Amino acid sequence: MIIKWRDDYSCYDPIIDAQHSKMIDMINEMNEIAKLVEDGVDSYDRIVEIFNGLKDYAVYHFGHEEKMFEEHGYDSFNTKIQILEHKSFFHKVSAINLYELDESQQEAVNGILDFLSKWLDHHILHIDKKFGEFLRDKNE
Ligand SMILES: [Fe+2]
Known part of the structure; x- marks a missing residue:
């Protein structure tokens, strides 16, 4: 299913929004590949490429967010929740076995x-949104 940008995804910061939107594009690209897999096209290399690209981009994005928490004096409790959420993402993506992907591409993809x-829906709407509201209230 293609994810479409929704107004309520906005975290009231143009850079964070643009980064989330790029992650949505990457997930949608993966969705296009999934359709090829359904048609029987071997797409192992493309899937791994997009998956690794998304992981790298997440490192960059989380780093950007964590720098912003510090710069804007986000409270330590919420900062901790955010950092735990970022760590948990890596824990989960590291557990994804790419060998399995080679065995049964459709199921794995x-x-x-x-x-x-x-994950992205939750990350934006329940985690980053809170920081966005903090930024918005601070700028008012
Ligand atoms: Fe984020």
Whole structure:
């Protein structure tokens, strides 16, 4: 399922929003590949490439967010929750076995997509949104 940007994804910061939007694009790209897999096209290399690209981008994005928490004096409790959430993302993506992907591409790619899309939705709407509201209130 293609994820579409929704207004309520906004975290009231143009850079964070642009980064989330790029992650949505990457997940959607993976979705396009999943359709090829369904048609029987071997897409192992493309899946690994997008998956690794998304992991690298997440490192950059989390780093950016963590720098912002510090710069804007976000409270330590919420900062801790955010950092735990970032760590948990890496824990989960590291547990994804890419050998399995080679065995059964369709099942594996659907599992990855399901995880990534649910994760991003939660990350934006329940975790970053809170920081966004903090930024918005601070700027008022
Ligand atoms: Fe984020």
